[in-house]
Structures are given as C-alpha cells and as structure tokens.
Amino acid sequence: METSGAQTVYPPRLRPGDLVKIVSPACPPSRDGIDRGVEVMRSWGLRVEVGVHVFDSWGYMAGTDADRLADLNEAFRDPQVRAIVTSRGGKGTYRIIGGLDFDAIAADPKPVVGFSDVTHLHLALWARCRVTGVHGPFANWSDDWSGPDSAEALRRALMTTDPVVLHRDPHEATAAVQVDGVAEGPLVGGNLDAIRTTVGAGLPSLAGAILFLEHQKGTGLGEVDRALTQMMGSGQLDGLHGVVLGQFLGFEDIADDPTQGGWHITDILRDRLTRLDVPVLGGIPAGHGFHPPTIPLGPPATIDTTAGTLTVASAVK
Missing domain, CATH: 3.50.30.60 (LD-carboxypeptidase A C-terminal domain-like)
Known part of the structure; x- marks a missing residue:
C-alpha cells in the first residue's frame, strides 16, 4: 500500500570502497557497454559487481521474470551492496514490481539509478517506502551518448549531497x-x-x-x-x-x-x-x-x- 504522508527516506551517499550492483530489470545490455560502465564507476573508487542474470535473454527481456526479480531482490537484501545501477531500460520492469521485497528495501534503503522503463521501479519505491531515487544514466555505458559531463553528474549525485x-x-x-x-x-x-x-x-x-x-x-x-x-x-x-x-x-x-x-x-x-x-x-x-x-x-x-x-x-x- 502507498505510504501517503510518510517521511522521505534518503539512502546514505556512496563512499570510496562501497559496492555497487548492476542489475537488468528490463532488457539485456551489451557486454561492451557494461564493461565500460564498470570501468567508469571503478574510476570513482567504487567496487562493482554484475548480477547473475544481467546478460540473459528471454524474449526481449533480460531473462525470465523470476530471474530478473531474483537479481534485484538479492541486491536489495545484500548489506554489502550500497547502490543499484540498472543496466538499461526497454520493457519488463513493470512485470516484476509486485514481487519486490519492500521490507528489505525499507530496512536498508539504497539509491537506484535508471530511467525510461525503470521509472516503474522508482515509482514503486516512492509509493511503498518513500525512498528517493536517481533518474540517471544506465550502466550500459556509451561515451558517445553519455560522456564525461554525464559521468560527473552521476558521480556527484551518488557520492555528494550537493543539490x-x-x-x-x-x-x-x-x-x-x-x-x-x-x-x-x-x-x-x-x-x-x-x-x-x-x-x-x-x-x-x-x-x-x-x-x-x-x-x-x-x-x-x-x-x-x-x-x-x-x-x-x-x-x-x-x-x-x-x-x-x-x-x-x-x-x-x-x-x-x-x-x-x-x-x-x-x-x-x-x-x-x-x-x-x-x-x-x-x-x-x-x-x-x-x-x-x-x-x-x-x-x-x-x-x-x-x-x-x-x-x-x-x-x-
């Protein structure tokens, strides 16, 4: 149910050495794009792991609903993971929202990064837990599409408290x-x-x-x-x-x-x-x-x- 009127919950900012998990709640990314995304985030001093099913394929989605949901809930439940960056959008996030572990999300809030189809995830976290999110670039990184300014904006949004x-x-x-x-x-x-x-x-x-x-x-x-x-x-x-x-x-x-x-x-x-x-x-x-x-x-x-x-x-x- 919606937490109307509840207090806004702010996850802790990231610090060097923190672990970031990449997941695919929608469509699968390219391996080259994820390699570059990992490289960008590691350059900020972060550790990065890639979810088990990130590159899976089931129809147009990154694996079955159960597998995509498992990666996402594992990231929410793992106390070592301090942020979740989605690999890309497309279609499919809306299929797994109902299975999210909202108790784990509320107990240990962490920022989720993504946009497009990942809007479904942002809306669910806000409605159910009042956890803030980050409308930002995917981990499926392209220097031509994103570039250094986008990278710096994402870094500042995750690792500082600047407006x-x-x-x-x-x-x-x-x-x-x-x-x-x-x-x-x-x-x-x-x-x-x-x-x-x-x-x-x-x-x-x-x-x-x-x-x-x-x-x-x-x-x-x-x-x-x-x-x-x-x-x-x-x-x-x-x-x-x-x-x-x-x-x-x-x-x-x-x-x-x-x-x-x-x-x-x-x-x-x-x-x-x-x-x-x-x-x-x-x-x-x-x-x-x-x-x-x-x-x-x-x-x-x-x-x-x-x-x-x-x-x-x-x-x-």
Whole structure:
C-alpha cells in the first residue's frame, strides 16, 4: 500500500570502497557497454559487481521474470551492496514490481539509478517506502551518448549531497510550454508512458508534488494526448503543485504531417497541462537524449519559470 504522508527516506551517499550492483530489470545490455560502465564507476573508487542474470535473454527481456526479480531482490537484501545501477531500460520492469521485497528495501534503503522503463521501479519505491531515487544514466555505458559531463553528474549525485540545478534549454521543443510561477514539492515522475501505465496500479499520490515528465515518440501525438488525459481523468493529478517537462523526442516532423492538423507536441502539452492551473516549466534537457543529466527523484524541488530553473535537493544523505 502507498505510504501517503510518510517521511522521505534518503539512502546514505556512496563512499570510496562501497559496492555497487548492476542489475537488468528490463532488457539485456551489451557486454561492451557494461564493461565500460564498470570501468567508469571503478574510476570513482567504487567496487562493482554484475548480477547473475544481467546478460540473459528471454524474449526481449533480460531473462525470465523470476530471474530478473531474483537479481534485484538479492541486491536489495545484500548489506554489502550500497547502490543499484540498472543496466538499461526497454520493457519488463513493470512485470516484476509486485514481487519486490519492500521490507528489505525499507530496512536498508539504497539509491537506484535508471530511467525510461525503470521509472516503474522508482515509482514503486516512492509509493511503498518513500525512498528517493536517481533518474540517471544506465550502466550500459556509451561515451558517445553519455560522456564525461554525464559521468560527473552521476558521480556527484551518488557520492555528494550537493543539490542539482538544471536550466531551461531553449533548443528543447518543450521549452515553448510554460505556465508562469514558482512551485515547490517533492519531484516525482520520469517516463510518461511508464507513469500512465501505473495509474490505478500503484502510482503514488502526486498531491503536493512536482511532476517530471519525459517521453520518446512511439505512435504519435495521440499517445501523449491519451496518457495525459487518462492521468487527468483519474484524479491522479489533483493537488499537483507543478510540472517539469524534459525531452519529448521524435516529434520533429509531426507538424508537416497533414493528418495532425498542424499540431506539434507542444500543442498537445500546452492544451492538456495548462488546464491544471499550476506552474509548468518546459525545456529541461533530460530524457532519452544525448549527455543526460542526473536528477534526484523524491527530494524537495523548486521550479522557477522566470529563472528557467529546476532545483532539486540531493537524493542521498
């Protein structure tokens, strides 16, 4: 059940010599990518282990549900493991959420890193245990996609208690979506499709929160419209304090499609979100794009649309 109103739980920050476990709750990574990810984290003075089933294959997922869940619960239960970094997203995390050992998670909280399909895991940890998480790069590391700035941002998020400040990027499509104001509240969210599919199945209360949304194009504008309309109609967004929009990628050619009536992704976002009557800050360069920042999920956050900033407290203590 959801721990509505419970106190936020901050896992301890990592220190040199701490053990990090890589797991695959969704799809399998490449061996070269994991080798590079291990190398990056070891350069920070951390020890790194790779879960038994990380490279397994079962359909499009990294092994059976039971095996993926076993790796994840083993990492949560092992007192030597001080952080969990997911290997990649894709599909499948939603299938194993119900089997998580929430008692072990609450007894020994540790930061979980990932995004995209791993949003399901972040939402479950917040709803059931109020444990903060880290929206950050996967262990399936690519220097071309992530790079040194992404690596340093992740290191600081895991190994320091510095706040994270992100600025609106006018080159992001969602920068054109704004409702003026300042809002405060815990930052909750991630991938829009993952959040939408959690409505009615464990999505935590968003009352008093700031909702972070990012998305990668699948079937078109309609999927974003349906997702936001479903969330609004469910009452899940009642009491929301504000919205932060990250990257909504793959919609660049929509305006030239005659079947869309001249609408772009910004038209859908503006039409739906302005009805909430809360501050909306678009243009935060976070999501499925290159050189991703790291964003704490769960700690207090502030959005200021005039300054164009999102400020989030550390996810670790």
